[in-house]
Amino acid sequence: MSNPTPFPEPESDLACAFRAEAGDRPTRIRVDLDALTHNLHALQRHARAPVMGIVKADAYGHGLVPVALHLQAQGIAQLGVAFVEEGIALRRAGVTVPILVLGGIHAPQVSQFIAHDLEVTVSSIDKLRQVEQAAESLGRKAVIHLKLDTGMERIGVHSEHAAPFIEAAVSSRGCTVKGIYSHLACSDDPASPMTAEQLRRFLAACAHFDRLGAPMPVRHLANSGGVLHFPETHLDMVRPGIALYGVLPDPASRATVALRPALSLVSRVVYFKVVRAGRTVSYGATWTAGQDTRVITLPIGYGDGYPRSLSSCGEVLVRERRRPIVGRICMDQFMVDIGPDGTAYNGDEAVLIGRQGDAAITCEAVAQAAGTIPYEILTGLNQRIPREYTGGPAGQPASSAAGRVA
Structure with a gap:
């Protein structure tokens, strides 16, 4: 992203390295x-x-x-x-x-x-x-x-x-x-x-x-x-x-205009394990498996602006099914319970905001679950998350250090 200060400082080595590798990060924002x-x-x-x-x-x-x-x-x-x-x-x-x-x-x-x-x-x-x-x-x-x-x-x-x-x-x-x-x-x-x-x-x-x-x-x-x-x-x-x-400002708002959400937030499964009944998940041991179940890990957390308040109350889409977030959301990762018979493989896409098949999780729903407003959800998503852009005129330029046009 262009440095917002009037007289930009040179990028740090870390920022340059992150930008160079941004195309490989499994978590990203897609803008339509x-x-x-x-x-x-x-x-x-x-x-x-x-x-x-x-x-x-x-x-x-x-x-x-x-x-x-x-x-x-x-x-x-x-x-x-x-x-x-x-x-x-x-x-x-x-x-x-x-x-x-x-x-x-x-x-x-x-x-x-x-x-x-x-x-x-x-x-x-x-x-x-x-x-x-x-x-x-x-x-x-x-x-x-x-x-x-x-x-x-x-x-x-x-x-x-x-x-x-x-x-x-x-x-x-x-x-x-x-x-x-x-x-x-x-x-x-x-x-x-x-x-x-x-x-x-x-x-x-x-x-x-x-x-x-x-x-x-x-x-x-x-x-x-x-x-x-x-x-x-x-x-x-x-x-x-x-x-x-494409997002309504408030639960009381009426959809008087047919709007289309422009932003999707997606990640990919990076770990799969069976969690035995009675075992706890994440910091504080706030969630306990009631039965043997399958838990996946996604590489995104509150360090990316994904709200910690969604711990054990948010949902994601995996293979077009809603799956609950379990345990506390960490700075860089969180865990999802896909159930005792659920299936997911490393590399499978998970949708945090957006649509997967016939299922969808809206920004408004995420905000309601987090106890906040859609504005805070969207503006909280920070520059650790690469952005990619689809649609628009041919040759639309990539203008974000962590963004590209698909």
Whole structure:
């Protein structure tokens, strides 16, 4: 993966060695670029608005650069990242579409936004002045999006106090106001009344542009939940994140768009043994075989971002059958009970997330078993796991140190 720092350090010998051998690791993430294409177009049709594809956090574990390059090839209107380092990595990889950095800005970094043609989230008059100063020192104009707080209490000017903020931005000589946005706090739940109130607050603040006689910038409010459940929030652009990757944001979410999961997590059996009745498995001896049974070992663990909380409650697919994880998940391995009559050989594929024949384990199901949310499952899968990409245009480049195109 491209180093996310502005001035990359040379790779360590260990990192280079791991990259060189990544193609042989039996555990890997498979990303279906055709599924991404399907989801992008389905969300565009549903929202009837341009899409800002959110690719922060390594594109939700799917691979920042390969995903961004693919979305660019599909004609996406805009990309969104969390940090300036992510934006710089994309620029260095050849991504040319507009990129908005959604996170709060740190004054010493502001000049890097402008130098790399990244759009800036401006969340206060003080931040506006910092951007103006950096733009003036570079002899360029900064492209900014104004951030309003309509209920998250994270960053942004409170919408009811937005008038002076908007006026200062409109009159700025160093900044061009391209967009204005807020973030929905409860849109994953279609029954929540919070979204309607946030929309009301947001539109009331946007009305200040009309009072000033200034052009209305691009208004964007809808995240994945907003796109799926609240069409009134779609406005001028939408910002799907997890939905773009084919995963619903919350158990309360409705599948109002036909989405296809883009990510599969697979491994292969590296050990098989018979565990006698009364013997325990893994750290802490928390699981005891009730009968003679067959247990396999898979070479993946919490060191790869696979949650330890799935110990003795998660499942994997082996030969198209659900099999339980037994004992505590280790840093690099875990064990699976395939039953007294189960069959598996070293090298057999096991599916942790994804489909095997007619059986499937969804990211949403993994999250529920782990007691967390799908976002945490996807973004927790780290760079120890090689990524490979299928589908997409011919010649789609491999852009991850541990990734390749199949």
